[in-house]
Amino acid sequence: MRRTPIVIGGTVAGLVGVLAFHTKSAPLSLPAAAGAAPAAGSAAGPGPGGTRKGASQPASGTSLSPSSAAQQASGVRTAVGPAVNYSYGVLSVKVTVSGRKILRVGIASIDDGGNPRSQYIDEQSIPMLEQQAIQAQSYNIQGVSGASYTSAGFAQSLQSALRSLSAK
Amino acid sequence: MGTIVTIDVYTAAGVTDAEVAELCEQLDRARSVLHHADEVFSTWQPHSPISRLRSAEITRAQAPAEVAEVLERCATARDLSGGWFDPWAMPGGIDPTGYVKGWAAQNALAAFSAEYIVGAIVNAAGDIASLGSLRNGEPFRIGIVDPLAPRQLAEIVDLTGAIATSGSYERGNHLIDPHLGCPCARAASASVTGPDLGLADALATGLAVAGTPGLAFIEPLDKYEALIIGFDGSRRCTEGFPLAPHQGTLPH
Numbered sequence: 001m002r003r004t005p006i007v008i009g010g011t012v013a014g015l016v017g018v019l020a021f022h023t024k025s026a027p028l029s030l031p032a033a034a035g036a037a038p039a040a041g042s043a044a045g046p047g048p049g050g051t052r053k054g055a056s057q058p059a060s061g062t063s064l065s066p067s068s069a070a071q072q073a074s075g076v077r078t079a080v081g082p083a084v085n086y087s088y089g090v091l092s093v094k095v096t097v098s099g100r101k102i103l104r105v106g107i108a109s110i111d112d113g114g115n116p117r118s119q120y121i122d123e124q125s126i127p128m129l130e131q132q133a134i135q136a137q138s139y140n141i142q143g144v145s146g147a148s149y150t151s152a153g154f155a156q157s158l159q160s161a162l163r164s165l166s167a168k
Numbered sequence: 169m170g171t172i173v174t175i176d177v178y179t180a181a182g183v184t185d186a187e188v189a190e191l192c193e194q195l196d197r198a199r200s201v202l203h204h205a206d207e208v209f210s211t212w213q214p215h216s217p218i219s220r221l222r223s224a225e226i227t228r229a230q231a232p233a234e235v236a237e238v239l240e241r242c243a244t245a246r247d248l249s250g251g252w253f254d255p256w257a258m259p260g261g262i263d264p265t266g267y268v269k270g271w272a273a274q275n276a277l278a279a280f281s282a283e284y285i286v287g288a289i290v291n292a293a294g295d296i297a298s299l300g301s302l303r304n305g306e307p308f309r310i311g312i313v314d315p316l317a318p319r320q321l322a323e324i325v326d327l328t329g330a331i332a333t334s335g336s337y338e339r340g341n342h343l344i345d346p347h348l349g350c351p352c353a354r355a356a357s358a359s360v361t362g363p364d365l366g367l368a369d370a371l372a373t374g375l376a377v378a379g380t381p382g383l384a385f386i387e388p389l390d391k392y393e394a395l396i397i398g399f400d401g402s403r404r405c406t407e408g409f410p411l412a413p414h415q416g417t418l419p420h
Contacts, residue, residue, distance in 0.1 A: 141324060142176070142302070146294050146313035146333035146357055 075099075079164045080108045081157030089113050093157035097165055105130045105158060173202055173273060177280060178287040178303060187284055198276035198290070205272035208232055211263055222261035242267050245370035250385040252374030254346035270332055270369030273297045277365075295332040297365040309412055315356035316401050322357075323395065323403070324412040330365035334358050334376040335397075343377050354379025355396045361410060362392035380404050 076098045083092040089112035096104040107130075112119055175198060177191060210216045217235055220226045228236060242255045242264050255264045273292040277299060280288045287300030289308060301307050307326040314322035315335045325331060335357030336343055345352035358375035360368040375382040375394055386394040387406050395405040405411070 141309040141311045141321075143289055143291050143296050143308070144294065144311045144313060144321070145296055145325070145331045145359060146315070146335060 076103065077165050079161040081161035081164075083109065084157045084160075091157060093161055095158055095161045095165070097162070102162075173276065173290060173292045175276070175291075176289045177285055178300070180284045180286055180303070183284050187282065190282060191280075191285075194279045194281070198279040201276045201279060202272050205234075205268060205275070208234055209238070209264065209268045209272075211265060218262075218264070222263070238264050238268060238271060241271065241366060242370065245367055245374075248367070248385065248389060249371055249374035250378070250382070251346060252378040252382055252385070253370045254374075257346035257349060258344055259349065266334075266373040267366050267370045269293070270295050270297070270330070270364075271366030274330065274365040292365075295330075295365060295369050296327070297330045298327055307410075312359050312395070312397075313357070315397055316399075322397055325359075325361065326410045326412045327361065328410070329361065329363045329391075330368045331359060331361045332365060332369040332372040333360075334369075334372040336376070343373065345377050353377055356399045356401075357397045358382075359395045360386065360392060361394075362389070368392065 076096060078094065078096040081093045081095070083090050089110065091110040091112075092108045094106050094108035095102060175195065177195075179187075179191070183191075207213075208216060209218045211218055211222065213219060217226065217231045221228065221231050221235065228239065239255075239262075242253075245267060246254050246256075253266060255266065256262050269292050273290045273295060274297045277288060277290045277297040280299070285300065286303055287298065287308065289296060289298045294313075296310060298308050307328055310325045310327045310331055311321035312323045312325060312331075312333060313335075316322075334343065335355070336353050343351060343353040353376050355376050355378075358372045360372040360375060362368045362371075371386060371389075371392065371394070375386065375396060378385075380396055380398070383394055383396065383404060383406055386392055393406045393409040395403065395409050395411075397403055
């Protein structure tokens with residue numbers, strides 16, 4: 001049942017303010033988030049399975065983000081995290097940010113070996129994880145308790161993708 | 169343990185290169201702690217000490233010292249949980265997995281110590297050990313997954329120390345009732361906060377099996393608090409559970 005060896009994603013977030021949802025994100029406190037929850041949904045919604053990136057994004061970033069113009073200054077960027085082993089296979093995560101704001105999170109690649117149980121778990125978990133990543137910054141939280149295996153692989157790839165973006 | 173652990177360290181502004189190097193060493197140490205725990209306690213590796221103990225190839229006295237330490241702590245957790253957490257009642261022989269993940273993460277957290285570290289979080293697949301706080305001195309905020317709608321958060325917690333959540337919603341029903349010896353959960357999820365993640369993890373496992381009546385064994389424990397989410401979405405918690413105030417309702 002527990003097949004893969006332990007893998008550690010070590011991230012020294014504070015050093016470079018790496019994680020959009022581990023931050024310094026004072027602008028994204030909960031009062032804003034009460035309205036931001038539907039907004040977050042629409043952020044993930046408009047591009048179902050698509051690869052929205054580049055010049056078309058800043059407008060949607062503006063409507064989403066209650067935070068400063070400085071965030072817009074760095075523009076919209078996309079990165080793909082490394083392929084990470086998780087209990088049911090290998091996955092990698094793609095993230096699009098505007099400044100420090102996550103606009104979109106999705107799976108860049110996944111191989112769960114075609115096992116029906118793995119596929120079932122992935123189908124259940126991945127939309128949840130995409131949503132959680134958006135929610136995490138909407139609610140200004142530093143972690144989620146209760147998720148399990150798929151989420152850890154997802155988070156690791158996501159963190160690496162975010163790190164590569166913040167490294168400029 | 170077969171899981172993934174993420175570590176985040178929050179530092180004071182303006183750390184030096186030497187301090188970064190020191191942090192990287194501490195990160196390496198934390199990683200070694202976790203790998204070592206995996207080697208000793210992995211129940212799916214046939215040659216791990218815990219597997220050899222389960223198959224009676226070695227005795228408890230012949231196992232590495234940390235095995236005795238963990239089993240002793242498991243016995244304490246079993247007593248504190250009123251027997252609802254019981255590694256000795258698992259099918260297939262003794263299985264301290266419900267304690268070890270949290271214990272290892274807590275030990276990994278101990279690798280981080282420096283005056284420029286304001287806070288650190290070790291997140292072992294949803295079981296979280298932390299020290300310190302955010303840069304502004306406010307506690308870390310941790311979301312609890314809604315077991316009935318796992319795309320959503322059910323609650324947010326102001327975290328001091330550790331939080332573990334048990335439930336059967338991602339991995340199917342893996343919670344074993346030690347009294348009946350078969351899979352059985354009486355809560356959709358159970359979360360326990362407290363100073364030590366190993367004990368919190370064990371108590372959350374026991375509480376998910378025991379259901380609401382189990383809150384009675386958490387209430388008298390100093391510094392440990394618990395929240396149960398029922399299959400009908402109802403919430404029950406101990407008096408001091410650190411729910412963070414939030415405006416409006418969380419989507420669920």
